[in-house]
Amino acid sequence: MAIKNVADLLVHTLAEVGVKRIYGVVGDSLNGVTEAIRTQGEIEWVGTRHEEVAAFAASGESQLTNELAVCAGSCGPGNLHLINGLYDAHRSRTPVLAIAAHIPSAEIGSGYFQETHPDQLFKECSHYCELVSHPDQLPYVIENAIRAAVGKKGVAVIVLPGDVALQDSPVKGVSPRASLLPKDPLVIPQEQEIQALAALLNDSKRVALFAGRGCAGAHAQLMDLAAALNSPIVHALGGKEHVEYDNPYDVGMTGFIGFESGYKAMHSCDTLLMLGTDFPYKQFLPSKVKIAQVDIRPENLGRRAKLELGVVGDIKETIKALLPHLQERTERNFLDAALKDYQRSRQALGKLAQPGSHGLIHPQYLTAVVSEKAAQDAIFTADVGTPTVWTARYLQMNGQRRLIGSFTHGSMANAMPQALGIKMAQPDRQVISFSGDGGFSMLMGDLISLKQHDIPVKVVIFNNGVLGFVALEMKAAGFVNTGVDLENPDFSQVAKSVGIYGERVDNSDDLPTAVDRFLAHDGPAVLDVVTASQELVLPPTIHMEQVKGFSLWGLRAVMDGQMQHVIDLAKVNLFDR
Numbered sequence: 317m318a319i320k321n322v323a324d325l326l327v328h329t330l331a332e333v334g335v336k337r338i339y340g341v342v343g344d345s346l347n348g349v350t351e352a353i354r355t356q357g358e359i360e361w362v363g364t365r366h367e368e369v370a371a372f373a374a375s376g377e378s379q380l381t382n383e384l385a386v387c388a389g390s391c392g393p394g395n396l397h398l399i400n401g402l403y404d405a406h407r408s409r410t411p412v413l414a415i416a417a418h419i420p421s422a423e424i425g426s427g428y429f430q431e432t433h434p435d436q437l438f439k440e441c442s443h444y445c446e447l448v449s450h451p452d453q454l455p456y457v458i459e460n461a462i463r464a465a466v467g468k469k470g471v472a473v474i475v476l477p478g479d480v481a482l483q484d485s486p487v488k489g490v491s492p493r494a495s496l497l498p499k500d501p502l503v504i505p506q507e508q509e510i511q512a513l514a515a516l517l518n519d520s521k522r523v524a525l526f527a528g529r530g531c532a533g534a535h536a537q538l539m540d541l542a543a544a545l546n547s548p549i550v551h552a553l554g555g556k557e558h559v560e561y562d563n564p565y566d567v568g569m570t571g572f573i574g575f576e577s578g579y580k581a582m583h584s585c586d587t588l589l590m591l592g593t594d595f596p597y598k599q600f601l602p603s604k605v606k607i608a609q610v611d612i613r614p615e616n617l618g619r620r621a622k623l624e625l626g627v628v629g630d631i632k633e634t635i636k637a638l639l640p641h642l643q644e645r646t647e648r649n650f651l652d653a654a655l656k657d658y659q660r661s662r663q664a665l666g667k668l669a670q671p672g673s674h675g676l677i678h679p680q681y682l683t684a685v686v687s688e689k690a691a692q693d694a695i696f697t698a699d700v701g702t703p704t705v706w707t708a709r710y711l712q713m714n715g716q717r718r719l720i721g722s723f724t725h726g727s728m729a730n731a732m733p734q735a736l737g738i739k740m741a742q743p744d745r746q747v748i749s750f751s752g753d754g755g756f757s758m759l760m761g762d763l764i765s766l767k768q769h770d771i772p773v774k775v776v777i778f779n780n781g782v783l784g785f786v787a788l789e790m791k792a793a794g795f796v797n798t799g800v801d802l803e804n805p806d807f808s809q810v811a812k813s814v815g816i817y818g819e820r821v822d823n824s825d826d827l828p829t830a831v832d833r834f835l836a837h838d839g840p841a842v843l844d845v846v847t848a849s850q851e852l853v854l855p856p857t858i859h860m861e862q863v864k865g866f867s868l869w870g871l872r873a874v875m876d877g878q879m880q881h882v883i884d885l886a887k888v889n890l891f892d893r
């Protein structure tokens with residue numbers, strides 16, 4: 317294949333490292349790149365209706381494959397639209413390369429039509445962000461960008477003026493694939509660190525483990541550790557898919573959307589061992605117990621809580637090195653008590669996941685039904701808002717299933733676009749988006765992309781007619797709800813008008829069979845489910861300690877908000893269940 321210009325070299329290099337597709341919206345300044353894609357025929361161009369969708373799709377794809385995914389936008393507003401998805405990818409620590417096409421190089425700084433400064437704009441959400449102003453910067457810039465995204469796990473941005481893309485390519489050859497894709501090193505703590513950690517744990521009677529997404533791939537070792545210490549395992553949301561399944565030590569999640577048993581186990585231990593978690597809510601971490609933390613990133617150690625000991629290491633390797641140093645123990649009262657608490661929490665949650673009377677559809681029930689009927693290796697995405705809460709609590713994980721969200725960046729509208737990218741990369745697996753009505757309608761235009769490219773994503777919409785999570789937050793903070801109501805169309809009709817399968821369900825009796833039809837449909841599909849809007853999202857019991865750090869006013873407000881919510885729920889219970 318002839319490499320004539322800079323764009324050719326860029327596209328060729330991306331194909332070399334295994335990139336299969338680029339998501340984006342075309343435009344004048346991107347013409348060189350899209351033309352190179354067309355003529356080379358090795359990479360597919362996946363046009364989206366909104367560049368934010370392109371970036372989320374790339375983020376979703378790479379979170380699933382752990383490989384580099386790519387998105388692109390034309391100059392100015394075109395690439396600016398990528399920003400939210402790029403933040404999401406960067407903060408999810410997943411390798412994404414963005415091609416930000418730029419205005420003509422001779423016009424930079426002149427206040428030209430559509431002029432922005434992408435090399436500055438994307439700095440904060442990338443490991444590497446460079447303007448290409450001369451062809452001789454290549455192939456270094458491309459290679460640096462790829463290595464930064466893959467090796468440091470995050471975003472790299474190449475800012476490429478349209479005219480530079482069309483200039484003659486330098487003759488310098490591209491590095492071989494292996495040198496472009498740095499492999500993760502094995503990070504094993506020093507022996508004295510392991511000894512210190514073992515001593516701390518051996519001296520502690522009640523150890524609780526707190527596991528995050530850094531425990532990916534370490535399930536067996538984590539179980540061995542919990543068995544050796546007779547420790548309950550609490551997880552952060554990011555750890556759910558890696559930790560919760562086949563886990564006899566599981567005592568649930570903690571955090572604002574977690575449940576009591578997880579919170580309690582972490583506060584009633586004498587030593588808490590945090591493993592691969594950067595859980596952000598300090599007020600949920602105990603202050604009166606010893607805390608040790610293991611993380612592959614030194615900068616994560618102790619940034620949320622005072623540490624007795626911080627260890628840099630890969631979770632799997634660290635546990636493997638630690639296990640031989642742990643003394644045998646038989647005492648398991650702490651573990652058993654935590655497991656009992658968990659059972660109680662689960663039972664309470666289970667009661668909420670039932671069909672309501674008068675046909676009311678509780679979102680918990682909807683999530684439980686989809687979880688039961690979905691494929692064993694299904695991939696789920698969840699919108700920020702209450703869909704994240706319901707999936708965190710009611711989706712059954714099994715080690716094969718995956719759950720992707722915007723769990724660190726916390727952007728709405730992530731689920732359907734991420735599902736789009738995931739389905740492109742994993743066409744043989746069922747991909748289900750749990751979308752909020754607010755989140756879905758934010759980037760609804762790309763339902764058309766599902767049709768146009770025939771991407772058979774299944775979109776479940778929690779149609780509660782409200783920006784529910786924010787409505788709850790307003791109540792909890794003592795504000796009167798403002799601007800949260802949504803006047804929605806019948807989303808199943810929207811789907812049909814786009815040319816894809818759509819079904820609306822508003823009665824819980826009809827839900828199971830509707831889910832069957834929806835999942836069995838051979839093609840993209842929308843299930844618009846009219847769900848109850850008054851649901852108890854925060855855990856029923858708020859511990860005083862849990863809200864420490866809030867002002868007294870805030871505490872009152874939280875209690876009042878909860879109380880109002882409990883009253884709302886009681887109404888639902890009395891009249892609707």
Ligand SMILES: Cc1ncc(C[n+]2csc(CCOP(=O)(O)OP(=O)(O)O)c2C)c(N)n1
Pocket residue numbers: 699700701702703726727728729751752753754755756778780782783784785786
């Ligand atoms: C892009 C973006 N805008 C605003 C917010 C603040 N926010 C968080 S959740 C939420 C409401 C989500 O509503 P919806 O998608 O309808 O889901 P629900 O909570 O009702 O289930 C809002 C506005 C955000 N996180 N991201």
